[in-house]
Structure formats: structure tokens, C-alpha cells
Amino acid sequence: MLDAPIARIENLRVEFETKAGTVVGVEDVSFEIASGETVCVVGESGSGKSVSSLSLMRLIEFGGGTIAGGKLVFDRKEGGEIDLAEAEQSLMRTIRGNEIGMIFQEPMTALNPVFTIGRQLTEGLKVHRGMSASEADARALELLREVRIPEPERRLKQYPHELSGGMRQRVVIAMALACKPRLLIADEPTTALDVTIQAEILALIDRLKRETGTAVMFITHDMAVVAQMADRVVVMFRGNKVEEGTVEEIFENPKHPYTQALLAAVPRLGEMTGTDYPKPMKLVGSNAAEPEPIIGSDETLLEVKGLTTRFPVKGGFFRQTVANVHAVEDLSFSIPKGRTLSLVGESGCGKSTAGRSILRLVEPMKGSVKLDGLDILGQSDRDLRKARADMQMIFQDPFASLNPQMKLADQVSEPMENFGMYSASERMDRVAALFDRVELPRSFMQRYPHELSGGQRQRIAIARALALNPKLIVADEAVSALDVSVQAQVVNLMMELQSELNLSYLFISHDMAVVERVSHDVGVMYLGRIVEIGPRRAVFENPQHPYTQALMKAVPIADPRKRKQEKDLNFKPIPSPIHPVGYEPVKNEYKEVGPGHRVLISDSGY
Amino acid sequence: MTEPATTDPQAIAALQDKGPLAPPRSQWLDIWDQLKRHKGAMIGGFFLIFITLAVLVGPYIWTLDPQKLDIRNKDLRPIYTAIWDSTAKTAWGHPFGTDNLGRDQLAQMLAGGRASMAVGWAAMLLSLLIGTAVGVAAGFFRRLDGPLMRLTDLFLSLPILPLLLVAVTLFRQPLRANFGPEGGMFVLIVTIIGITSWMPTARIVRGDILTLKEREFILAARSIGTTSWKTITRHLLPNVLSPIMVSATLGLATAIITESALSFLGVGFPSDFPTWGKMLADAVPRMVDFPERVILPGTAISLTVLAVNYLGDGLRDALDPRMRGR
Amino acid sequence: ERGADGQVNIIYWQAPSIMNPYLSGGTKDIEAASLVIEPLGRYDPTGALVPYLAEEIPTVENGGVAADLTSITWKIKEGMKWSDGSALTAADVVFTAEYCMSPEGGCAQRAKFDGVTSVEALDDLTVKVTFGQPTPNPYGPFMGGQSPIIQKAQFENCVGAAASSCTDQNFYPIGTGPFVVTDFRPNDVISLEANQNYRDPAKPAFATVNFKGGGDATASGRAVLETGEYDYAWNLQLAPDVLAQMAAAGKGEPIAAFGTLVERIEMNLTNPSPDLPEGERSTVAAPHPFLSEEPVRRALSMAIDRELLVEVGYGQAGRATCNLVPAPALYASDNTDCLTQDIEGAKALLEGAGWTDTDGDGIRDKDGVKLSLLYQTSTNAVRQDFQALIKQWWSEIGVETELRNIDASVFFGGDPGSPDTFQKFYADVEMYANNFDGTDPQSYLSMYRCGNEPKPSSQWQGENINRFCSEEYDALLDELARTGELEKRGEIAKKLNDILTKETMTIVPLVDRGRVSARAMTLGGVQLNTWDSELWNAADWYRIKE
Amino acid sequence: MLTFTIRRLVLAVPTLLFISFAIFMLLQLAPGDPMAQVPLTVPPEVKQQMREALGLGQPPLVQYWKWLVQVLWIEPKILIDWLTQDSWLLGWLPDTNLYQNELRVISWQTRSPVMDIVIQRIPQTLWVVALAYVVGVLIAIPIGVYSAYRQYSVFDQAGTFVTMIGFSIPPFFTGPLLIVIFSVQLGWLPSIYDTTHVVNDWASFKIQLQQMIMPVMVLALQTTAQISRYMRASMLDNLNMDYVRTARAKGMSEAVVVTVHVLRNSMIPVITVIALGVPSIFGGAIITENVFKVNGIGQLLITALFANDLPMVMTLTFIFAFLIVAFNLIADILYGVLDPRIRYD
Ligand SMILES: Nc1ncnc2c1ncn2[C@@H]1O[C@H](COP(=O)(O)OP(=O)(O)OP(=O)(O)O)[C@@H](O)[C@H]1O
Ligand SMILES: Nc1ncnc2c1ncn2[C@@H]1O[C@H](COP(=O)(O)OP(=O)(O)OP(=O)(O)O)[C@@H](O)[C@H]1O
């Protein structure tokens, strides 16, 4: 504790009136934040983190909630302490954005799409600081420089959609900082971002805190981020605070069983160092035997050669193709039966496109894909449908990949129905078996997706993918959107299924720690190409390509004693993958640096 | 890495997903439960049922022939006028009064309601059907988009009156032979209203389909080998239900009103075939002396439209599983 | 004094679209034009002929009409001036005839000039019209609102095919009438001002006319009778109770007058069954299965209560009638047999003719033929009320009726391609109203001549709607054409009328329809005229000062 | 954006040709005859002559071609001549004399050029029908905004109720009702619209207002009902967006949040709905125009229809189709202009 607390939450209780009755969002939470201190609030999804922070801003009322009890004591710069829970909205308006700044979770939607960055930045300044337009503009420019946005002058006149996710999040931070607030609330500011950008944003917040002495309330469910940022940690669980302590205490000596379970579920980069084969995680409280490593076989299942996918950019008067997005360039790899190949890389590098091209959900331009000897790209539409029975896909967003209007059982049985497999009653039996398989109670069969949690939903997606007994599953960011604890369970489930059913996975992710956990082989992608590919151990322990090295450096480690320094980070923005029509990229050439470990030596654009 | 010392059962519970605790129930029960909570929808629904029953069953209870002229008893006032005006000509035999030719107003209301509701529902359903089909086709099949949208423009610019006249000339005879004079005209009117009012639905549905198509679950459906037809019926249509519902509620109102406008312009059902719209149109010149003659059908139309609107609101909420249980 | 009374507001619920009656047969256009252009003579409210631009009405007695009835000579009043100040001469009259008789011009009043072989100017003020054969009624050309004189100087370049491109001339004709058009908005509004060169220096009393068109009869009635916004409303075809209620407001009064317009039911003597091949349907080749029987037609007529129809549909503006020619008195038959309803008599008649209800469904039948009728008419509130009433009466005598109403523009459109025109008569009975121009019924009665029926070979043109055919009738018609003596003509005409109505019941007249218009209480000088334009004496209108 | 616009414009040409052809054939099929107004006393031969004088004897394709040339070639020439000779806008350009007395599109009913009549009707249509649309929109937007902001409040419920009632009552009833109340009983307002009225000072403007108010209100009722529904739905969508929370977190007042941030976003879909409704101004007010005798384009169309004035009906429908296509395009462009996320190319 450095100073007198700036904000003190005492026995906060927040309720929501819903049609189903009163829902308690936060039951009983108390903690305090001192200036110059970063307090991380962690906990699984729905534990009340956002609700607490919104209550502090008194924004909770607009979402239909009421502060049913407790105090929110805030120490104003002048005028001493007040209880925000009792304050008038008009008073709150002078505090919000002025003395308390807030950064929201979703950089994509937190900005108003129809106003320029400049306008949104200066708005608060004009209201709280009474600045003239030109003064506000000058200050906005200054702010953008502070958050290190390239070409700040140009940004002021741009619209949010013209910026990348990372830049947008920086704008949101700049907005929160505009009036030099004394308390900054950051609600999962990096969850939606790439590792590399995440690292930069974290460094930025940390630097601002150090330079201005702002108190920071940092909300996240990513323990690695906590380890990186926190001075103190508050652990929340189902609306209650269950534990509080300095970051070291929490990480090294968690008291509450929930905290212990949480920490156990966090995959940590480097955990697998020294092993060759992936191994399911040991979770707290599971009575399963010590997990076995998954060996797989050497027999090739999927063989991809020279896969190239480009998206035409139409333009001009006749809507002819004027350019191509080179999403995937000359990709070659193979996956043996029962093994996992992971593709990692930054957002937009073509991972998803690669996965979809293999299933021909997008049409590749050239190359060959052979699944168990069957030439996928050569199949007619009808045969392709049949071939798809052998390869299935699990998507990133468990919300978006399930039809909100269909019952779960129907969704899981749909693939079987499509292929006319089994009779109706057999199908239901099989669905039930699949529910057992993915460890969901059979009673869920008659429910709708929205009635399930994210993890449960992802299990449904897995069950659906398994329904056809596929040989290959393409898992596109299958666990990225899940809470750590849930993530661990889903990852374990996938690995168990692999060892039991001898499945092969193409595992697409940007989370290096998870990748380390699950893969036999790893391919690192950059701008549509694989820059380095090889056995996981070789790639992780001995990265050869400069991009791979930089990527490894950016990954936060869930250990407060291994914090990264800002100066370690060195990222260039990814060049555009759009090239005019006649453009022919160079062929990929690889150098073999170890058994099966190849590194791109031709130009990669990095 | 710190291995937890103890395995506390609470920790397992902590990591277990908390699912909904309520036992599963049938979908229709759920929808019904949700609907029950929507007060407007309930009132609307009951009114709709009431009026439907009234026009369906009413004529068997109130057996007076709506076309029967009773010229001696013409221009009777509804019996309730007797409350404030004891000199008013009223008769218990004609509780809603009679019109200028002595036709019983209650019987006319019932028979007229039958026609109006039938036209409204049928035309609305037809226009929904066409609109949804065109909208889905245009949104789903990229190649059909341009032609279908131009077709929509064409239909938007078609004038309804000449269309009706053409249809009457070309099809009256065969339709009359098949459906009888009133039935034939019914089919004609319904068709004309239907094919001149599907365009907004098509536009809205197309827009929604275009955005839905980008959603991951459609891709997922494709990856599990769902055919286009199944994708449309299983995944797309249920998700555009809500804009379709809005179109439906507005469509019913428009259909009833268009029918009345056609009656007003004198191109519609045979003259002795009552509809609410026609009753209203016929009564307008006498609305000062006999306000009930405009008020009765006018209120009937308005209340039906309102009821459908509220019911539609409620159904839209109830049919959306995300809204249910909230 | 001219122009002293300010503005008069006239409302016609059908809006005039042109000011040239030669290019439009519509009453609204003819009447609007009558404010501006005038004929040589007009009919007055009694049907008598009065000279307008002519010195006097030429007759055989005064020598204006040749004794052999083949020519008529008009003398124009001296000093008549066009509104542009130039003098009206015989050349203008001759030109008018030329204009209308030019075949490419599509003159709507061409029938007025039927039989005319030449029109020549004898001198500056005398015109002689010669007919190809003796014409007992030579007052077709230049008489009445349909045949006014137009100015040669203005229309010279508009003869024949050029007629329709002369927009200015057709909208702003130069005339001799009391008013001059200042602004013509087709189908909307006409603004007129007093003609400074009008022959009577004290007239018209109004300086300007605002002639509004459009809407419906109810609204225009309301504008005169209830709100007083307008001074004169034309042709208020409204139910009597509605009209009475409006008049109760006291701002104006309805005025009524009778002419020759008769609302009637026409019986189809041929078979309109859709089962017949096209070309035979509704033609003389296929007689009607039961309407060809006289007792059936008579029974249908007997079942109708005409007085009640009048009460419901027309009030003061109608009279029950049994005659096709209800006026003038000279030609009107005294047949009143049909005026009392006789349901029982009708039943007995049918019974006697062998039409009985054998299967107990309430509909009479004979040899498997049911008395089931399709009854069509044009769309119009009063007609639909009539249909409903008559359907009811017919059902009482065991006749089933299906009603059909057809949009007037189709029903009267004469399109040979449409199955719904009154000429095609694809129905068993149909109802509409018709009248004759002027006071002589000869051509009117000639419509029912044998062979004059609409048929495929004549592109379904023809006026013998019922497909009536009688040698006796045709012989009488020929006799009428030869007869010049009025008494005798009257007798023959009455006989013809009775053949069609009383004796054969081919035509079932219902109502002698008068014209109801409305005037504001403050508008004086109005004399409703059904023989000519209602605005025939607009020059005499004035404002009644309180 | 520009290429998009040009592309769509060029594509619009075949579309319009196709639409006009389809409508032409439809009208050809329609029964009826321009001689319907001619009394029965006029003998059939005369009617036949009149028909031929109108050019009715020609085969339909020839008629269509003639009409097409007249509308797309001759009428524009007249417009250009007028622009360069009489209009103040382009009057400084050298006078052109493109029009050489070729036959224009002539109405069968009035024997005058169709376009002249259409132009004559424009003021009424703009004064009443267009103004009603504007009024309707102006009323609808605040209603929609407020009912969404206070969803399920009394105001919201009442708004829904009133707008739905307004939507469900046909204008042939509301019109006469207003007339009976305000013209007959109270005598405040004229029941018949004077199209010749010229506004040149305050007093005449007041008269214009008086005669406009009833038809405008009757028409606006319909517009209001629909637009406010759309507005409400769109507002509801946007009120739950994250950026609204961001704006509040910045300390913006509710007024700013709603009227600046949310309104602008919600207007995007509504603007296109509004734009797409504009064409109906020119054809959709038939009954109201008739009731108040406003005699605008709608009344012109209906009289032409009943008189079977084919060139008039054809030309009006074509103008209508043109407007529909044009406003489709405008709606798309507006969408792109208002929503920076959308860029057509
Ligand atoms: N507007 C609302 N209406 C009803 N319940 C709500 C509302 N907002 C939040 N809740 C409930 O309050 C609880 C806490 O939600 P909160 O958003 O604070 O979770 P969180 O910890 O921020 O989760 P996440 O990591 O997913 O952001 C949840 O159970 C949620 O269902
Ligand atoms: N349907 C498409 N049309 C045009 N371009 C596309 C399409 N899909 C993807 N792209 C482009 O292809 C490139 C690769 O996209 P892809 O989705 O494969 O990236 P990713 O590595 O999966 O990124 P993320 O981690 O964000 O999911 C991107 O530049 C993207 O903009």
C-alpha cells in the first residue's frame, strides 16, 4: 500500500431486475485502490468484475442494475471523500471521464463508428476542461502521441473502422486518459487482442501509471496478464471477493481453493520444456490418473502442398478483380494420424483461411490437399460433401457458431441427419452418447445455446464435430474465447479424445501457452506463409526465424517474477497482404535446421 | 508452479460449469410461458381469438342474413343509443341497428369481418411467402441478387388498379367457374394485394440474410455438410423470423386497408358482399347522422390491427430463445 | 352591371379536361365549354328551342327549314363579337362544320352532323345546312352545348389530324359566351373572367369564375350545402337522405329537373353462357334459355317496386317510370302499368309458364333450367343499392340472382377485347341509364333496329343491346323517319316505346332520373336545364344581396 | 463511391427500359377504352373515329416505341431549351433550339402534352404531399427516439397505440371526419383545396396554411406511424451498444449521448427507409388528394386511369419507376455517406 486509498469499495451489492426475477450481479465485495497502484481483479466470466467497475462509475444503472447496498467511497481531488453510491447523476457526470477514466473490453465496439477519432477524443475535454476546439485538438494530438499511435495527425481525422484493433484500443486508452483521471479502470483491455499488441498495451498502461501516478483498477481473467501488471490482486468468484493479496502472495501461496484451481488451470509457457509429446493438464480436484503423453502415429493423414488462397478485390466500373488479398501463400505441411499440428501467428496472417481452405469452405487457388489419400481439391461438389464427413471444424466463437434458434440435440444430430446416417432413434442415442463423451449432462439436450456457458457451448461444438467420426478436426481458435479454467477443461477433453479416437487436429491459435500444451508440431505463420515449422519442442526451445523469436518474447508468462520489460518489445506492423492482379510472390524456400524443423529463408515480408 | 496441497471438493465445484438448473421443458410450453408474460400480446391474442370466433361462429348464432333487406326497418340506430336519446329508432331485433336499406348491422359486421379477416390473413400470408422467398433467394444466392432486386423495383412501380383490372379480365371467368363469384373475386383480390405488397418484406429479409450469411454458424452448417436448402430452412429462416413478424403485422393491416381502399374505389368484391372496409366506405357520407356505422367497422379494423401488432410483438419475443427466460 | 358581383365558385366533381366539346364527349367538358363558346341556338329548361347567336330558330313555318326537310338556313344575329373583338361571321359557322366533319380529327360530335351533305355561307350572316335526305329534326348541327361555334381564325390550323396538338386552342378557345378562360388546368381548375365583348353590356354579373373539378359528389355537395365555400355544385348523385341532411345546414339548396334519362334494366335475349363458344355467346345465334320467354321478363318487371327504388336512390330527383321515352310530353307514352309491385302476380305468371320449384331449393326451374340470373351494372353506390333491392324481390318470386358490378370505365369503355362491356352483355340482365340528345327520340328508338345489335362481326359495336328483333318495330321505325308531322310522329314514337317496354318487356324502365344540382342561397338566376348545358344561362347568374 | 454511383446509374437504364416495357404491356392488356367518358348517345362509328385519331389503331410495339422516343428524346430536348431560354438558373447559356415541333407525349384526355400537366401538378404535390411527408418524419423521429429511450414507459405504450391506430384507419375515413369537424361544424378550415392560390404575403400564406393543414395531417398520420416504428427499433438496437457506455463514461450528459451519439447511428437505417418512401409521395396519396381535392399527381394518375388515358398513365408510372430506381440509388449512397464504415467501390 503506497498511499491513502483513492477509492474504496465497501460491501458492494448490485442487483438486476429481470423478467425472471432479481439477479444478483455482485453479492459482497470490498477492496480499495491507492494511487500509483495497480489492483488486478480476476475471476471467471460472470463473476462480477465488470459489474463492480461499472458500479464505481455509476454506469450500472443504465444497464438495468441497482446498487442495493454498500459504499463506493471516492476521494476527490479537492472536496474530500464522497460516496459515489449516493451521488447525483449530474455530479457523476463531472466525475466520469474527468476523475475516473474507463477503458472497455471491446475495442471494436467501444468507439462510435460514425464520428472521427478526433471528435470522440476532444468531446470529453471540451465538457470537463472547457477547452476550445483548437486547444482540445492540440491536447488530443498530444494524447495520441502519448499512447504511441503512429501518424497521430492523420488518425484524428479517421474513423474507428479505419484503424486496426490495437490502434483502436490505444484510442480508447487515450480517451480514458484525456482528463488525467486519478483512477483508471481498465476492463479487460487486451482480451480481444493479439499477443504482440497485448504486450504493447500492457507496457503502455504500466508506463502511464508509473509516470502519472494514476491508480489503476485492472480487470482481467488472464493470469499471465495479472502476473505482468498487478501490484495487488483481488480474486472474485460468483459475485464475491474470495481472496486478496499482493501479486506474489496470490501466485505463490493461494489460500482459497478457487484461486488454487484457477492457477492450476493456467497453461504457462515453458511448462512443457523438455518433453516431446503433449500431455493433458492436471487439474485441481480431478481424480483422474496422472495424464499420459499422447504419442500418435507416424502415418500421414493430411498432406498439404503449395496451398495458396487469394481473395479477389473487386473494383472499377465492371467490378473486375483489381487486386488480390494474398491470404495464404504456398503452404505445405502434413499431419500424421493421431497428432496435432498448431498454426500460430498474429491476427490476419491467414490461419483461419488456411484451415478453411483445407475443408474447401473457401476455394483455394492452387495447391493440393490430400486427406487419407483422397484429393480434396479435386472433388466435385457432391463428393466434397461426402469427404467433409472425414474432416470437421470447431470455430472460435462458441456463441456465433451455434444456431441460436435450434435445440442442442438437433444441432449435434444435424450432421448425421445430413448424411442420412442412422435412424432417428439411433441418432438420438448417439447424440446422448456424444453428450456423455464431452461430459455434458443429457438433460442439456433439450436446451438452447444461450442457456449454456461458453465452455459448455464449445463442448457442443466439439460434440457436433465428432458426430460424424471424423479423422481430422480443424480447431480454429477453439479455446481462445474461454475462461482459463474452462479452457483447461476443453483442452484436456480434446486431448483425451485424440488419444482415444486417434484424431488428428489442425489447431489454430495465437495463444502460445496453449499451443505448447497441445501440439506435436507447430507452424508459425506470417503474412500468409509458414516462416517456421517443426516439432513443437524444436520450435519453442530453439526458434530460428526472427519473427518466431519476437513472438516468443511477447508472450506474457504467468509468473510475477518473470515480467517483461517494455524495451524487449519490437514489433513492426504487418504489411498489407493486398497486391495488384499481376503480382507473383516469391516461392517459399526452407532450410532444414533439425529433423523436420524447417525455417523460411526466402523473403517473408518480416 | 505451485501444486495445490489439498484437493478441496469446493474447488471442483468452482470449476464446474454452472448450467441452468430448471428442468428442460417443451419448446411450445416455453414460448407459451414467455407469451403469457407479455400483457399486450395476451390482450391482443384474446381479442384476435374473440374476433375470429365471432366471425366464424357468430353467423350461426346470429342467423339473420346480412344481405337481407328489411326496408321498413331501415336506418335503425343501435340499441345503446336509446340510453341518451329516447327518441332514437331502435329495435332489439337489430342490436347494432340497420343501414339505409335495412340490412342488419350486426350480421353485416360478422359477415364483413369474415371477409376482411380472410382477405387480410390470406393476402398477408401470400405476400410474406413471396417476400420471404424472394428475399432469401436474393440474399443467399449471390447470382440471383441483382435480377431479383430489379424485379422488386418493377413490382414497386406497378400500379395496383390497372393490375387489378387486367387480372379481372383475364382470370375472372376461370376463377368464377372454380370458386364461385365471391370466391373467385376473393382469390383475385388476395392475389393482387399479395403480389403488390411483398416488396418491403423481400428487402428486409434480404438484408438480414446477407448479414446472417456472414455468421459463423452458417459456415459451420456448411462444414457439416448441410445442403443449401437445409441451411436456408433450418438455419436462416428461423433467424429472420423477427423481421418477418414485423412485416406480417404491418402486412395484415395493409391488406385489410388496401381491400377497403379498393372497395372505396369501386373495384372489389360484389356490391352485396360486405367487408369491414366496404361498410366503412359506404357509411362515410352518413357519418354525421349515423356515426355508429363508421365507428363499428372502423373500430373493428383498428382493434384487429392493434391486436395483431401486439401479438406480433409478443410472439417475436417469445419465439426468440435468447429473449425467453430473461 | 357587368362584373359587379365578384366571383362565382362552381364545383364539378368530375374535372373538365378540355374546353373543346368537339374533342371530348364528356358532359363535364361540354358544360365547362358552354361558359365560353355558344351554339346558334339552345334548348331551354322546357326543351323549347331558343335562339342564341341566331336571329331566330328556323322552322318550316318561318321558312328557315325547307319544306322537303332537306335543308335548314340559319341567320346570325348582327353585331355578334368574339371575345377578341373580331366579328362572328358565317365563315366561322361553316368552319365549325368543316372542323367536325374532317374524318381524321376524331370529332366527338360527329353524329350531330350525320346526314349533312354541305354547309355553305350564303352571305356574311347566313348559313345553309343541306342534308342528303329529308330530316324531320334538322337541329343537329349548331344547336345545344354539344355543337357550339368555334372561331375560324383560331382553329384554322387545327383541322383533321392536327386537332389534338392544338393545346392552346383547346384550352383557351375564343368564344362569344359570357366568360373567357384565363387559366386552364386540366382535370383541376379553370379560372375565367367576364368577356368584355359580350353582347349584353350588363352581363355577366360576375367578374370571375372559379371552376373547380375533382373529388366526389358528397364533397362537392358539402361544399355548397354545408360549408358554403362554393356557389354551385353539379350533378349531386347522392342518396336522398344524405342530400337532405346536407341541405338542412341551410347554406344552399338542391335543385332538380327532369329530362329523358331513364335508368333501366336491359334483358339479354341471347344466351350469355360461358359454355358457348366465343362468337356465339351473347349473339342472336343462341337465344336465351329463359329470358326469351316473355312471361319471365314480365314477371321480373312485376316484382320490382319502382317507387321504393326512387325513394331509396333518388328522392326528388327521380320518378318511377315504365317508359323508355319519358319526355317530352309529345313523345311520352302514358303507360303506367308497371308502377305497382305485384309479387303474387309475378309468381302466378311464372307458375303458369311452367316455372316451378321442383327441387325445393327456392329457385324455380323448368326442364332442368334454373331461373338463375347474372345481373351486372357499373360501379356506383345507388346502382348497387338497386341491385341489392331487386335481387331481394327476385328471390321472393323464386329467381336467383348473382350481382356483378364493373368499373364504369370498363363497362362503358366499349373495348371489344374486354368481356365486361355493356355491349358484349355477357350477363343475363344489366342496368344502366341512357337518354337522347335534344328533344327528338327518333335516333334513340332506332337503336333497337334488327341487326343493329353488337356482334363479333361489328367488333361488338352496335346499340341494340338486348338483341331485340321485330319486323313490326322496324317497319314503324321506317314510317317515323318519313313522317314530318309532329302529332303523327308522337303517336308512332309512343307505339315504339310500348313495343319495347309494355308489350315485350325487353327493356324494363325503372326510374326517370332527374338531375340534381345545388346552388348557394346567395346565387340567383339559376335555371336548371336538362336539355342543354346546366350552365346555359350563366350570363344571367347574379349574387343575391342580403 | 463515384464508380459505384456511375455503375448503378448505367445499370439503371436497362432496368428502367425493362420496367417501362413491362408496364406498357400490362396497360395494353388492361381493359378499358379512352372513349368510356363519351356518352352512350355518341354512335360507335364516331367513337371508332375518335380512337383512330388518338393513334390507337397502331400495333402496341409501335406505340411503345413512339412513346419511348417521345419521353426519352423529345421531352429532354424541351427541357434543355427551357433551361437555356427561360430559367434563371441556366439562362445565361446560349439559347438552344433543339425542339422542332415534333409530336410530344399527348394525353388522350386533354390533348395536351403530358409533361406540361405534370409540371402544373408539382406545386400541389410538393405543398401538400411532400410537406406531409416531412411533417410526418419530423413528428415520427422524436416519438421514436423517446419511446425507445423510455422503452415500455407510458409514453412508449401510448405512442405505439396512437401510431398503430393512425396506421389502421384509412384516409377515406379520417379525411371526411376532419372535414365534418373543422369545416362543417367549426367552419375553421376550407374543405376544398384551392390550387390556384398564390402565396405572396403573410395573409395569403396563412390561407395556404389553413387549406393545407387537414390533408397534411391526414397524410402525415400514416407516415408517422411507420417511421416512428422504425426509429424506435433502430434506437433500441443502438442504445445497447458499447459506444454508448463509452460516451457515458466520458461524462457526457444524457442529452448528448442520446441526441448525438445514438441518434446519428440510429438514423442510418431510418434515413434509407425515409428515402425509399419518397417515391410514394408522387403516387401514394390518391385517396387523400381526392378527398380534399388537392389535385396533385396522385389525382392525376387516378383520373387518367379511370379515363384510360394510356400515355398519361404510362408516363406517370414511368416517372414513378424512375423515382423508385433513383431513390434506391440515393438511399444506397446516403447509406455510404452517413455510415463511414460502408464504402462502395
Ligand atoms: N444488464 C444485466 N442484466 C442482468 N444481469 C446482468 C447484467 N449485467 C450483468 N449481469 C449479471 O451479473 C453477473 C456479473 O456479470 P459481469 O459482467 O460483472 O461479469 P464479468 O466478471 O465481467 O464477466 P466477463 O469476464 O465475461 O466480462 C453475471 O452473472 C451477469 O449475468
Ligand atoms: N472472405 C474474405 N474476403 C476477402 N479477404 C479475406 C476474407 N477472409 C479473410 N480475408 C483476408 O485474408 C487475410 C487472412 O485472414 P484470416 O482470417 O485467415 O486471418 P487469421 O490469421 O485467421 O486472423 P485472426 O487471428 O484474426 O482470426 C486477412 O488479411 C483477411 O483480411
Ligand SMILES: [Mg+2]
Ligand atoms: Mg466483463
Ligand SMILES: [Mg+2]
Ligand atoms: Mg481467424
Ligand code: NI
Ligand atoms: Ni507453479
